[in-house]
Amino acid sequence: xxxxxxxxxxxxxxxxxxxxVGLVSLAALSMTVGKFDAGLSDLLGQIRAxxxxxxxxxTVATVFWNIRLPRVLAGLAVGAALAAAGAIYQGLFRNxxxxxxxxxxxxxxxxxxxxxIFLSLPVGVIQFMSFAGGLIAVLSVYAVAAAIRNRDPIxxxxxxxxxxxxxxxxxxxxxxxxxxxxxxxxxxxxWLLGSLASVTSGDIVSILxxxxxxxxxxxxxxxxxxxxxxxxxxxxxxxxxTGRLRVVLVLAATLITAxxxxxxxxxxxxxxxxxxxxxxxxxxxxVRLLPVSMALGAAxxxxxxxxxRSIALIEVPxxxxxxxxxxxxxxxxxxxxxxxxx
Amino acid sequence: xxxxxDRIAFGYGSRLVGQDISxxxxxxxxxxxxxxxxxxxxxLFKSLLGLxxxxxxxxxxxxxxxxxxxxxERASRIAYVPxxxxxxxxxxxEDLVLMGRAPHVGMFATPGRRDRDITAATLERLGIGHLAGxxxxxxxxxxxxxxxxARALAQEPSILVMDEPTASLDYGHQMRVLDRVxxxxxxxxxxxxxxxxxxxxxxxxxxxALVFQSRLAALGxxxxxxxxxxxxxxxxxxxxxxxxxxxxxRLCAPRNKT
Numbered sequence: 001x002x003x004x005x006x007x008x009x010x011x012x013x014x015x016x017x018x019x020x021v022g023l024v025s026l027a028a029l030s031m032t033v034g035k036f037d038a039g040l041s042d043l044l045g046q047i048r049a050x051x052x053x054x055x056x057x058x059t060v061a062t063v064f065w066n067i068r069l070p071r072v073l074a075g076l077a078v079g080a081a082l083a084a085a086g087a088i089y090q091g092l093f094r095n096x097x098x099x100x101x102x103x104x105x106x107x108x109x110x111x112x113x114x115x116x117i118f119l120s121l122p123v124g125v126i127q128f129m130s131f132a133g134g135l136i137a138v139l140s141v142y143a144v145a146a147a148i149r150n151r152d153p154i155x156x157x158x159x160x161x162x163x164x165x166x167x168x169x170x171x172x173x174x175x176x177x178x179x180x181x182x183x184x185x186x187x188x189x190x191w192l193l194g195s196l197a198s199v200t201s202g203d204i205v206s207i208l209x210x211x212x213x214x215x216x217x218x219x220x221x222x223x224x225x226x227x228x229x230x231x232x233x234x235x236x237x238x239x240x241x242t243g244r245l246r247v248v249l250v251l252a253a254t255l256i257t258a259x260x261x262x263x264x265x266x267x268x269x270x271x272x273x274x275x276x277x278x279x280x281x282x283x284x285x286x287v288r289l290l291p292v293s294m295a296l297g298a299a300x301x302x303x304x305x306x307x308x309r310s311i312a313l314i315e316v317p318x319x320x321x322x323x324x325x326x327x328x329x330x331x332x333x334x335x336x337x338x339x340x341x342x
Numbered sequence: 343x344x345x346x347x348d349r350i351a352f353g354y355g356s357r358l359v360g361q362d363i364s365x366x367x368x369x370x371x372x373x374x375x376x377x378x379x380x381x382x383x384x385x386l387f388k389s390l391l392g393l394x395x396x397x398x399x400x401x402x403x404x405x406x407x408x409x410x411x412x413x414x415e416r417a418s419r420i421a422y423v424p425x426x427x428x429x430x431x432x433x434x435x436e437d438l439v440l441m442g443r444a445p446h447v448g449m450f451a452t453p454g455r456r457d458r459d460i461t462a463a464t465l466e467r468l469g470i471g472h473l474a475g476x477x478x479x480x481x482x483x484x485x486x487x488x489x490x491x492a493r494a495l496a497q498e499p500s501i502l503v504m505d506e507p508t509a510s511l512d513y514g515h516q517m518r519v520l521d522r523v524x525x526x527x528x529x530x531x532x533x534x535x536x537x538x539x540x541x542x543x544x545x546x547x548x549x550x551a552l553v554f555q556s557r558l559a560a561l562g563x564x565x566x567x568x569x570x571x572x573x574x575x576x577x578x579x580x581x582x583x584x585x586x587x588x589x590x591x592r593l594c595a596p597r598n599k600t
Contacts, residue, residue: 094430150355220450227441229431234424237391238497239417239445284431287452 019295026302030072033306036063074199075305076298078260081211083297085253086271087290088218091229092249093154099272100257103161107168108137109261114175117187127262134258137164193317194267196305207259214256217248225286267318269326270297276333343369343500350399352389359385360556367534372527374543375536377553378576383536387503392416417445421494423504426486432477435489442496464492484515504535508542520546540568544592
């Protein structure tokens with residue numbers, strides 16, 4: 001008993017350290033990958049120049065600080081956000097197949113962005129429309145679900161999410177048909193498959209508030225999240241105000257998903273697969289599961305993005321990579337019957 | 343501690359599942375609710391737990407109406423032991439029992455040292471300390487039931503509400519769970535539970551409440567309430583009730599068909 005608790009306490013220290021060292025090295029590695037020939041020694045040179053104030057090669061500086069750094073930071077932030085939202089949603093909806101888009105956030109965000117691209121609006125406006133679309137979709141799902149009483153609230157939410165998602169999906173398809181096939185359609189398709197290629201440091205600054213506002217409540221409420229996985233009635237019998245807590249968690253998870261999607265497009269599979277891997281590593285306790293999911297999600301997206309810009313002559317959309325790695329892995333998880341789900 | 347249920351009615355939508363039900367639960371008492379399926383025992387429990395609103399009447403704990411209490415206040419006085427179920431996530435038994443501390447842990451906090459100590463002590467008290475590190479999903483149904491009782495005790499309640507605690511357990515675990523119930527009642531906890539087995543009622547009940555057709559049909563000592571006539575009326579089955587040589591337990595068995 002006491003031995004176990006010592007082990008658990010001991011886990012936290014080296015675990016955090018390992019995660020930070022791992023992520024920093026991955027980020028450094030990621031900084032050195034790309035079309036432009038600028039490797040680790042150039043990066044170290046740039047950092048040295050930055051610290052000493054000595055002049056450095058401006059082209060190389062632009063590649064590192066204006067192109068690759070925003071990309072790396074966006075990869076870390078978006079990967080962590082999608083994985084955190086996925087872990088929360090899977091627990092909240094008590095279903096292993098749930099990903100952050102179950103309540104229509106991705107569909108709504110896609111619709112907003114697709115309309116923006118169709119109307120040839122500026123990038124910033126497209127991002128805002130995407131963000132707003134995601135939030136509106138989830139809020140309308142919630143409103144519909146709240147209007148239906150005397151049924152299992154979780155089931156109603158999921159079904160309302162599917163219906164609203166299908167409706168919005170129809171809208172997206174319509175715009176794809178109407179869009180200019182040489183100019184707008186490729187942009188729409190590319191957006192729907194997700195990419196970090198065009199992320200700027202301004203984008204990161206603009207979504208940072210939403211990410212922070214969303215992640216703080218998830219983090220603070222993560223132990224209560226454990227109780228929520230017991231289901232509506234048991235959680236209430238343990239004194240949890242399930243209705244209110246669910247609203248807060250859903251809104252927070254939606255906020256970070258919508259913010260992420262608004263600058264990168266749809267990147268699938270991270271929110272679905274990463275929480276499973278995290279559960280395999282540290283068990284279902286959200287006190288550890290949430291931070292571990294975030295670290296893994298960040299690492300996974302960084303690696304996927306490195307592949308995206310290095311395996312082919314053109315940029316491979318991230319959605320294709322995360323799916324080709326994620327889907328077989330998910331099937332393996334299923335087939336090997338690993339613990340994590342009953 | 344004294345729980346007074348005063349002429350309550352409860353139900354879903356326009357349908358009343360139970361009405362005009364009154365009884366009191368005294369300190370250290372085990373009260374067994376007995377009745378056919380679908381007479382509203384579970385709904386009665388839910389109304390005690392504040393999960394289903396009352397349509398009429400009131401529930402008072404030590405003279406205070408619990409209707410105005412917050413979920414957290416209520417959960418620190420009245421704890422629910424659900425039927426042993428298959429949990430979705432493989433929480434360890436220790437983590438599951440720790441969740442019983444929810445009414446005492448701050449909104450944005452994680453459980454502290456004291457909560458872990460209480461959890462450990464509760465596991466030992468119920469004799470499942472050795473299961474602490476095991477996944478709840480991998481232990482037997484009887485062990486799960488005991489773990490759920492431990493979780494309820496970690497809430498430090500004065501009342502335990504147990505919904506058919508012996509359902510779907512093997513004979514050995516049924517007897518062990520009933521023994522626990524009897525022990526706990528001697529340790530300052532009052533218990534209200536439901537069962538479908540008259541023998542179990544005889545084994546643990548101080549009093550039995552017979553629920554029939556949405557109402558309280560009888561309330562009293564087990565041998566006074568659970569009679570052959572009452573069971574005939576409830577289930578239309580002829581039984582004999584008596585003591586078996588070598589046991590001081592009162593038992594119920596079907597009458598020989600002639």
